[in-house]
Amino acid sequence: MKRNFKEWINTFRDSIADYNYYINFEKVYSNIDNIKIELNILNSLIGSNNIDEEFEKLIKKYPETLKCIPLLLAVRSSEIYAIDSEGAWNYNFKKQNLPISQYKIFMKKTGLFDLMKNHIINNxxxxxxxxETGLDSNGRKNRGGHLMENLIESFIKKYGFKKNINYFKEMYIHQISDKWNIDLSKISNHGKTEKRFDFIIKTSNMIYGIETNFYRSGGSKLNETARSYKTLALEADEINGFTFVWFTDGKGWMSARNNLEETFDIMQHIYNINDLENGIITDIFK
Incomplete structure (x- = not known):
């Protein structure tokens, strides 16, 4: 039965963010624990009436506290470069490379002394x-890139497939060819390109190469993705024992729906999250 593209794309989702997408608090707490002692030592400077002198004494006695300072400015690096009309300096906070007097200048000019001296913070x-929580939110893009893969894998597991037994993650064409002695030259430009599939599912009579992606927003990349997967599907159709499957979703496709429809019309195994929720896996992988 031929599926209706309009009905299919209308079930695409706005987001697939899971509960762990927003902030990885485990990572936040771990990073803070690594410098908690040093931060508590620096706490002695809060409200100080003579912060210049006390900072110098503190660094002389506890030089390891320097490593906390970049984080107070939301900087991950242990080195910070700063320049103004009075000169340019590259501060190393992991291993002191400048006189303490220069670090005091850094603390003044960045506003950190003011932050601590005037009780703007208490701890x-x-x-x-x-x-750390704010910095971790920047990692959402990286976490978002794996959300669709994680979702697809959860459905694969739900239907009884076992990792490294009958389903495999991130396999290259040459690995698939070597493992199951199958000629995939038609989809590798006769060995000139090395494609990697997000998942491989192996059943008794078929190898399934699976690609997954989710697009919240549009762009030219979507048109290229649709065209390249259309080509891949046509090439895969010529290989006995191999089937290409594409799981995709996301409202970003609305801006590239014409190209997606072209692929949908020629590709048998293209599915979205709604299809997964309706049990399509049991129909595909046999």
Missing amino acids: LVDYATGV
Whole structure:
């Protein structure tokens, strides 16, 4: 039965963010624990009336506290470069490379002395936890890139497939060819290109190469993706014992729906999340 493209694309989702997408608190807490002692030592400077002198004494006695300072500015690197009309400096906070007097200048000019001296904050551990939380939110793009893969894998497992037994993650064409002695030259330009599939499912009579993606927003990349997967599907159709399957979703496809429809019209195994929820896996992998 031929599927209706309009009905199919209308079931695409706005988002697939899971509960762990927003903030990885385990990572946040771990990063803070690594510098918690040093942060508590620096807490002695909060509200200080003579912060210049006390900072110098503190660094002389506890030089390891320097490593906390970049985080207070929401910087991951242990080195910070700064320049103004008075000169340019590359500060190393992992291993002191400048006189303490220069680090005092850094603390003044970045506003960190003011932050601590004037009780704008009460506890550097709490403050640093907030900074880490903000920095971790920048990691959403990386986490988002794996959301669709993780979702597809959860459905694969749900229907009884076992990792490294009858389903495999991130396999290259040459690995598939070597493992099951199958000629995939038609989809590798006769060995000139090395494609990697997100998943491989192996049943008793078929090898399934699976690609997954989710697009929240549009762009020229979507048109290219649709065209390349259309070509891949046509090439795969010529290989006995191999089937290409594409799981995709996301409202971003609305801006490239014409190209997606062209692929949909010629590709038998193209599915979305709604299809997965309706049990399509049991119909495909036999």
